[in-house]
Every structure is written in C-alpha cells, then in structure tokens.
Amino acid sequence: MKRKPSTEATAAWIRLMRIQSRVLGAVEQDLKKAGFPPLAWYDALLELSRAPGGELRPVELEKQMLIPQYSTSRLIDRLVEEGLAARRECKMDKRGLFVEITEAGRDLQKRMWSAYSTAIERHVGSKLSDADAAKLCGLLDRLGCSCDQATPVPPSAVATR
Amino acid sequence: MKRKPSTEATAAWIRLMRIQSRVLGAVEQDLKKAGFPPLAWYDALLELSRAPGGELRPVELEKQMLIPQYSTSRLIDRLVEEGLAARRECKMDKRGLFVEITEAGRDLQKRMWSAYSTAIERHVGSKLSDADAAKLCGLLDRLGCSCDQATPVPPSAVATR
DNA sequence: GACTAATCCATGCAGGCGCATTTAATCAAG
DNA sequence: CTTGATTAAATGCGCCTGCATGGATTAGTC
Numbered sequence: 609m610k611r612k613p614s615t616e617a618t619a620a621w622i623r624l625m626r627i628q629s630r631v632l633g634a635v636e637q638d639l640k641k642a643g644f645p646p647l648a649w650y651d652a653l654l655e656l657s658r659a660p661g662g663e664l665r666p667v668e669l670e671k672q673m674l675i676p677q678y679s680t681s682r683l684i685d686r687l688v689e690e691g692l693a694a695r696r697e698c699k700m701d702k703r704g705l706f707v708e709i710t711e712a713g714r715d716l717q718k719r720m721w722s723a724y725s726t727a728i729e730r731h732v733g734s735k736l737s738d739a740d741a742a743k744l745c746g747l748l749d750r751l752g753c754s755c756d757q758a759t760p761v762p763p764s765a766v767a768t769r
Numbered sequence: 770m771k772r773k774p775s776t777e778a779t780a781a782w783i784r785l786m787r788i789q790s791r792v793l794g795a796v797e798q799d800l801k802k803a804g805f806p807p808l809a810w811y812d813a814l815l816e817l818s819r820a821p822g823g824e825l826r827p828v829e830l831e832k833q834m835l836i837p838q839y840s841t842s843r844l845i846d847r848l849v850e851e852g853l854a855a856r857r858e859c860k861m862d863k864r865g866l867f868v869e870i871t872e873a874g875r876d877l878q879k880r881m882w883s884a885y886s887t888a889i890e891r892h893v894g895s896k897l898s899d900a901d902a903a904k905l906c907g908l909l910d911r912l913g914c915s916c917d918q919a920t921p922v923p924p925s926a927v928a929t930r
Numbered sequence: 931g932a933c934t935a936a937t938c939c940a941t942g943c944a945g946g947c948g949c950a951t952t953t954a955a956t957c958a959a960g
Numbered sequence: 961c962t963t964g965a966t967t968a969a970a971t972g973c974g975c976c977t978g979c980a981t982g983g984a985t986t987a988g989t990c
Binding site: 612613614616617618619620621623624625626627628629630631632635674725726728729731732733735736738739740741742743744745747748749750751752 | 773774775777778779780781782784785786787788789790791792793835886887889890892893894896897899900901902903904905906908909910911912913
Binding site: 934 | 961963970971983986990
C-alpha cells in the first residue's frame, strides 16, 4: 500500500531542497568572489591535512567525503594539477596509491577556511541562535537514518551536491 | 571584523549539506528506478499544468522554479523533444514564446507525483512527526532570508541542485 | 521617428557528474 | 602455482551546468 506524505512532510521536503540550494549557492558565491576554488577542494584538502602524515588513500578520502569513486579520482587529478597534492606510490598495495597534501595545499586550506567560516557565519550563524541551530541539527540528523559521523569542526562539510 | 561561526552554526551547516544530499539522492534514485525522468522535469510539468491554459512564458517558469535562464531554456528543449510540452508563438511579445504542456506531459506529471509522493513519505515523512516536520520548516525558513513563496502542495520542490 | 537601453530567449564552450567499463593488483581456493 | 573472484583506481561517453555572448524585439527618451 502507498502511504502519502503529510503536508508537513512535503513542506519540510520543499524547504530542505530550496533552502539548502540557496545557502549553498550563497556560500559558494562568497568563496568564488574571494578567488577560491569550489568547496569540494576544501573538503578534500581538509581531510588530507588532518590525516596522519598528510596523506590518504583515495578510498579513504572517498569514504570521508561521501562521494563516488570516480569523483575522488578526478578531484585528485585537479588538486595534483594545481600543485595542492601529490600522488605517491603505495608499497603495501600496488593497486592503490597515497595522496599527499603539499605545503601549498595546506596553505590554501587555511586561507579558505578563513573565508569559508565567514560565509557560514553570514549565511547560517547570523540567522539562527545557537539553540535553534542545535535544534535544526537534531531534526536533520533524524532524516539521516544512518547518522554515522559526528563530524568535528572545522567541517568536512559538503558532499558537494 | 570577521565573526566566526559558532560550532552549532557550523554543525547545522554540515547537516544541511549532507542530509539534503542524502535525501535528495534517495528520492531521485527511487524515481529513476521507477523509470522516471529527473525531478526538474516534474517541477516544470507541475508549474505548466497549474498555469491557466497549461502554458507559461519561460520567464515565468524560471521565476517559479528558481533556476537560471539558460537552464529553463534547455529544460524546455528536452520536454519538447519528448513530446511533453510544445513551444507556441507569443503574439503580444515577439521576443518571447509560450510553453504549453501536452496531454502526455500532464499524464507524466500525474504518474510521477504518485512515485514522488511515495518517496517523500519514505525518506522524510516516515522519519519525522508532523509536529517535527513543521518545526524543521520553521527553522529552515529562517535561513531563507527572502522567504518569498509559501509553496502549496503538491510541491514545486526542487531547485534541482 | 531615431537611438539607446533593457528584456527575452538561444547557444557555443568548458568543466563536472553519473554510468559503465577497463586495467592492474590482491586475495581465496584447490 | 594457476584460476577465478574481488578490490583499487582511471577513463571514455553522454548529459547537465555555468558563463558569456548573440540575435531579436520592445521600451524609454528626446
């Protein structure tokens, strides 16, 4: 049998889609205007910078960022191309490799976080009290069924889409 | 001066991005598995079907759906190509045109809503009480600064991204 | 009416995504 | 050690998006 959603559920769905799109757009615009690359780059650089030794297997990166395999592969391409990361041989498993963040990568990550955090404050923080932000988190988490990760700050935020 | 976001605000931002992505992905998967086209098509067909005479100027569609101009232009291309809509001459303003939904278009919209509503129930409705869904709406709306439209059901939901 | 500005829509191009497949290496059995 | 299944990563293809631009028409001003 087919249950139909309540109007409340439908309204929540609409808001979730629309508001996310707006807020994401606004934040990405801010970053772009400041001359920075897309948020996905930030996420990847953050994960790498956090990893012990500043290096990670693509598979790990993929799991952290919750993006498909081919997507990480290409993201790494771009990071390497810009000198923000480097591919390194993986001796214990020659199918794979390590991706290591460079100094330029670490530097960019830090500079981006400065602009990024400002944008978050502008488009989210300033519109919600801490208590309300926490409530919002709680409600959203319930939609995430498998709410695995409690990501710490600064955020590996965007599933980039 | 640069204000930094609270950890609550940052956490809310992360959830907003991650959960939206997951829920959207889940709903789109359901639709795709049922053999339907992307959600954006549904939104367009819904707007058209609602419009008086079943026709709309691209400009109107653009405003309703909150997507960029070129995006509507190409979306219309695809709808026309599939026989779901037709371009018609606009006599009062020869720069423009009308897009009119076809019978096939109306039919598809109805069939999609059936699958779509089921998916919304599955991925949103079933996880939140009506009261909580309403709370979520309220909180999200506050992020939308210019909370212009109170969209009615069924939803013109997705800003498709 | 003539000229400039603004509006409506289409489109070429570059880049990114999703899908499916390929290549290479490891693992699991016999 | 050989075979077959599995996993890691890359890549070719088609579609979609964003950006910038172009062509056509209308509106505003004098």
